[in-house]
Amino acid sequence: MSDSTSETVERPSAEQTVAGEVVELKDLKEESKWVLDTADLAPFRVKAGYDIFVVPNFAQDVLGIKDPRALLGQLEAYPSVGAGARIVPNVVQWVTGDNRALMYRGNVLKRGKIWLQRGDPKTKGYRRYYYTGWQWNILPATADVELCPEVEPIADAYDDWAEMRGVQRANHYIVTKYKDGSDDIGFHTDKPRDIAASGAKGKSLITVVKIGNCARPFAVRKAPAKGETPEAPFFCKSLEPGTAVIMTMEANLQTQHSVPSVPEAGPSGSIVFRTITRVVKADEAAKEMNKRKRE
Numbered sequence: 001m002s003d004s005t006s007e008t009v010e011r012p013s014a015e016q017t018v019a020g021e022v023v024e025l026k027d028l029k030e031e032s033k034w035v036l037d038t039a040d041l042a043p044f045r046v047k048a049g050y051d052i053f054v055v056p057n058f059a060q061d062v063l064g065i066k067d068p069r070a071l072l073g074q075l076e077a078y079p080s081v082g083a084g085a086r087i088v089p090n091v092v093q094w095v096t097g098d099n100r101a102l103m104y105r106g107n108v109l110k111r112g113k114i115w116l117q118r119g120d121p122k123t124k125g126y127r128r129y130y131y132t133g134w135q136w137n138i139l140p141a142t143a144d145v146e147l148c149p150e151v152e153p154i155a156d157a158y159d160d161w162a163e164m165r166g167v168q169r170a171n172h173y174i175v176t177k178y179k180d181g182s183d184d185i186g187f188h189t190d191k192p193r194d195i196a197a198s199g200a201k202g203k204s205l206i207t208v209v210k211i212g213n214c215a216r217p218f219a220v221r222k223a224p225a226k227g228e229t230p231e232a233p234f235f236c237k238s239l240e241p242g243t244a245v246i247m248t249m250e251a252n253l254q255t256q257h258s259v260p261s262v263p264e265a266g267p268s269g270s271i272v273f274r275t276i277t278r279v280v281k282a283d284e285a286a287k288e289m290n291k292r293k294r295e
Helices: 038-044 068-075 136-141 152-165 249-254 282-294
Strands: 052-055 112-117 142-144 172-178 185-188 205-212 216-222 235-239 244-248 255-259 268-274
Touching: 038 052, 052 235, 068 172, 068 205, 112 136, 136 142, 136 282, 152 205, 152 268, 205 216, 205 249, 244 249, 244 255, 249 255
Parallel strands: 112 142
Antiparallel strands: 052 244, 112 172, 172 268, 185 255, 205 244, 205 268, 216 235, 216 255
C-alpha cells in the first residue's frame, strides 16, 4: 500500500502456498451483511497474532459502493498526467508511473495514482504521506476529496464505520490503478513517519478496498529482520473487487504486503484509507519545490 517498491524484491505467484498448503480463509463466508461490531472482525483475521483482516463485500455492505467493478472505470474519466506533462495543482487527476514526480529512482512506476485528502490543500495544507522515493513535486497532485463526487461519499461512509468501532477516521485517500497483470507492487511496509499512531483517539488503521474489473492476488508475510531471508507469505489469495484488507499500524510494522504480478489480468485497483498527521502548508510546499528546481 506504499507508493514505493523495491523492484528487485521477491514476488510470490498467485498460486503461492505456505507450508505446502494453499492459503485459505476458512471464515470468508458468502454473507451479504456483517454487523459493524468490533468482535465481528475476528472471523476475518488472516493469522493469529496479527491484526490483519480480509473482509469480503466491505465496499458494498459498509461503504455503499454499488458496483466496485465499475468504480475504477468511472474514475478513469479524470485526466491523466504522464511523461513530460505538468501536474495541475489541487485538481483530481491521475498521475501515471512515467511522470517524473512519481517515478522511483528514475524508473517508471508500474501503476497510476490519484491523491485525495480532507480539506482544501491551499487553505488547510497538504496531508503528506511519505514513502521511499517520495518527491516534493508529487504533493500538488493532492486534491480535496470534495472535488471527487465518486469518492467523497465513500470517505464519509468509512468515517461513519470508523466512529462506530472506535478507530481513527481517515483523512487521506490514494486511488491506485493497475492497468493489467504486469502492473504490481513488491513487498513493503508502509512508512510510519506521517501516519497517525494508535493511541487515545483509537487504533490507527490502513484499509485497502479493492476495485476494478478483476480479482488480484494480495500477499502478506512477516517483515524480515535486517539480513534475514524473508519467509514465505502466510497469506496469498486473489481478492475480489469489493474486498477490504484492514490492518492496524502495529500489524503493518510487523509485516510486508504486496500485489504480485499475474500472467493475465484486466484493469484493477484499490482505494487506500489512512490517517495522516503531517501537514505541509502551501507556502512551505512551494518553497521546497522551488529549492529543488534550482538544484
